Amino acid sequence: MAQVTVQVNGKPYIVGCEDGQEGHVQSLAKMFDDYVGQVAREVGQLGETRLFLMGSLLLADELADTRARLAQAEGDLQKRQADGAKSDTRAVAALERAAKTIEAMAAKA
DSSP states (O other), X not given: OEEEEEXXXXXXXXXXXXXXXHHHHHHHHHHHHHHHHHHHHHHOOOOHHHHHHHHHHHHHHHHHHHHHHHHHHHHHHHHHHHHHHHHHHHHHHHXXXXXXXXXXXXXXX
């Protein structure tokens, strides 16, 4: 298991992670630090625990919004796929009717 040092609110924290995930963990910590910094700028230094809580809540809110948008997009995709399948069925039926009409016309000729 690897260890990486991340900076949050100007303080270093040693975090364990899987080997090779150090860069990813640092990227996540930077994202969290950005939210903590936003809270600190907006309301001041509330104490580390409250800053971390508020930063976590902001991230959780963003995650919830993203999940909701994803669920909506997945629903839209399923509807479009279902509509496409219905259109395909109608197109096949129309082609079959046209083929039968052409065959009937050819048989009369």
